[in-house]
Amino acid sequence: MPSYLSPGVYVEEVASGSRPIEGAGTSVAAFVGLAPTGPLNEPTLVTNWTQYVAAFGDFTDGYYLAHSVYGFFNNGGTAAYVVRVGGAAAGAAGEAAALTGSSGQAALPAGEPKQLGTFTVTATAAGQQGPLSVEVADPDGEGPAERFKLIVKDGDKAVETFDVTAKKGNRAYVVTQVKERSKLITVAEAAPSGQLARPDNQTVTLAAPSAAAPGGPAGEAAPAQAGPAQYLGDSADRTGFGGLEAVDEVSMVSVPDLMAAYQRGVIDLEAVKAVQLGLIAHCELMGDRVAIIDPPPGLNARQIRVWRQETAGYDSKYAALYYPWIKSFDPASGQSRLIPPSGHVAGVWARNDAERGVHKAPANEVVRGAVDLEIQITRGEQDLLNPIGVNCIRAFPGRGIRVWGARTLSSDPAWRYVNVRRYFNYLEESILTGTQWVVFEPNDHALWARIRRNISAFLVSEWRSGALFGATPEEAYYVKCDEETNPAESVDVGRVVCEIGIAPVKPAEFVIFRLAQFSSGNGELEE
Numbered sequence: 338m339p340s341y342l343s344p345g346v347y348v349e350e351v352a353s354g355s356r357p358i359e360g361a362g363t364s365v366a367a368f369v370g371l372a373p374t375g376p377l378n379e380p381t382l383v384t385n386w387t388q389y390v391a392a393f394g395d396f397t398d399g400y401y402l403a404h405s406v407y408g409f410f411n412n413g414g415t416a417a418y419v420v421r422v423g424g425a426a427a428g429a430a431g432e433a434a435a436l437t438g439s440s441g442q443a444a445l446p447a448g449e450p451k452q453l454g455t456f457t458v459t460a461t462a463a464g465q466q467g468p469l470s471v472e473v474a475d476p477d478g479e480g481p482a483e484r485f486k487l488i489v490k491d492g493d494k495a496v497e498t499f500d501v502t503a504k505k506g507n508r509a510y511v512v513t514q515v516k517e518r519s520k521l522i523t524v525a526e527a528a529p530s531g532q533l534a535r536p537d538n539q540t541v542t543l544a545a546p547s548a549a550a551p552g553g554p555a556g557e558a559a560p561a562q563a564g565p566a567q568y569l570g571d572s573a574d575r576t577g578f579g580g581l582e583a584v585d586e587v588s589m590v591s592v593p594d595l596m597a598a599y600q601r602g603v604i605d606l607e608a609v610k611a612v613q614l615g616l617i618a619h620c621e622l623m624g625d626r627v628a629i630i631d632p633p634p635g636l637n638a639r640q641i642r643v644w645r646q647e648t649a650g651y652d653s654k655y656a657a658l659y660y661p662w663i664k665s666f667d668p669a670s671g672q673s674r675l676i677p678p679s680g681h682v683a684g685v686w687a688r689n690d691a692e693r694g695v696h697k698a699p700a701n702e703v704v705r706g707a708v709d710l711e712i713q714i715t716r717g718e719q720d721l722l723n724p725i726g727v728n729c730i731r732a733f734p735g736r737g738i739r740v741w742g743a744r745t746l747s748s749d750p751a752w753r754y755v756n757v758r759r760y761f762n763y764l765e766e767s768i769l770t771g772t773q774w775v776v777f778e779p780n781d782h783a784l785w786a787r788i789r790r791n792i793s794a795f796l797v798s799e800w801r802s803g804a805l806f807g808a809t810p811e812e813a814y815y816v817k818c819d820e821e822t823n824p825a826e827s828v829d830v831g832r833v834v835c836e837i838g839i840a841p842v843k844p845a846e847f848v849i850f851r852l853a854q855f856s857s858g859n860g861e862l863e864e
Contacts, residue, residue, distance in 0.1 A: 405680025412684025423563025
């Protein structure tokens with residue numbers, strides 16, 4: 338109490354005891370990948386595409402970090418942390434790596450074309466394990482006579498596989514598919530369009546490119562390759578995923594360039610699984626972020642189902658998988674190209690949070706910048722994929738390309754939906770931050786009442802916004818902080834325990850309308 342020594346009027350400021358809890362941010366993404374320049378293993382905040390280009394360089398052929406960040410901002414994202422791995426430190430890229438091309442090796446001119454029926458095939462890169470070869474094989478299942486499988490091998494290892502057709506104008510036309518997806522070969526027509534035919538089953542060994550040619554895109558050096566160790570990093574050294582442990586704002590994490598390394602044969606599916614498991618472990622350890630997983634490219638609905646269940650049997654409420662890859666316009670080349678969906682999906686999550694709230698499932702949302710999909714998913718195929726946690730991206734006539742799934746990779750029904758997991762992350766972070774004033778306060782009934790009042794005020798606003806299920810606040814949540822949760826022995830060791838229960842809203846995933854005929858006038862059903 339202040340001392341009053343002389344007569345007069347005194348004004349004192351008295352704390353009301355109310356400490357409002359503010360909602361935490363949920364829309365900050367983190368991308369770990371490859372870039373031609375920029376800080377190495379240092380999480381760098383970028384809030385628009387211009388800042389990213391200034392820090393890490395423009396689009397680089399054969400890598401997906403830049404395209405994913407571009408898709409994130411294009412879909413409504415506002416802030417992202419970028420961690421560059423697998424390269425030299427900033428400034429070194431323009432020296433020894435000045436002669437590297439998009440593969441991270443010396444950029445080589447195309448080798449000598451080899452005949453492949455009515456087509457020619459040419460190597461655009463050198464093999465790592467031996468000479469490159471191309472095998473023509475029968476396709477999986479039955480189909481038109483012009484369909485075939487094109488397998489690119491590096492030594493004895495298959496590094497690229499294409500299910501294609503010799504029919505020009507088809508979506509799977511061999512020249513178009515190889516041009517858009519292959520980093521090792523090109524295919525060209527060697528006959529008039531009317532004479533094009535499926536090549537016979539055979540194997541052709543390609544001549545390696547000869548002399549080195551300078552320059553990557555726009556004179557920049559391409560990023561070096563990164564293995565699993567570079568992605569996983571170390572929390573003590575703040576490298577890889579470990580570098581993100583010090584950034585509390587991150588709520589979603591993506592590793593788009595992991596599939597670039599797989600496409601080039603630098604790593605296999607086991608290494609892909611190791612990195613994705615490390616990413617999921619990072620999100621589970623932090624407890625406030627969700628991993629957006631990319632599938633391998635070139636898989637049909639049956640293959641992605643096998644991969645999900647047998648190879649990548651992840652079971653986590655902190656991860657979500659989206660399929661298939663999307664085709665997006667590449668401003669650098671002026672053409673469309675296939676890219677993993679995680680960057681665009683992260684932008685959709687951020688846009689959904691801003692427009693509707695994190696409690697709303699981030700699905701039935703248009704994927705901005707997507708001009709096509711790697712494969713069109715049918716309802717029957719999604720019937721098999723949705724129950725195992727594969728969130729499909731589908732094209733609907735007149736409605737564009739939309740995210741058509743909102744499930745995590747968890748087998749626990751309580752954590753089935755992405756919005757439930759992310760909404761709990763939001764509540765936990767908000768309450769954690771908004772109740773820091775409680776530490777070292779007198780642990781008595783007055784403190785318990787203030788805790789109940791502040792948290793209840795926050796949750797009732799969430800209920801009014803439609804984030805909680807229930808006709809009344811009592812049905813939507815409860816806050817318990819009293820003698821029962823804080824017995825004498827708990828108070829003696831300095832603990833305050835507050836129990837909170839909420840009823841989150843869940844998405845209307847299956848909308849069912851039941852229709853019946855009835856006789857006009859009497860309302861009776863007809864037999």
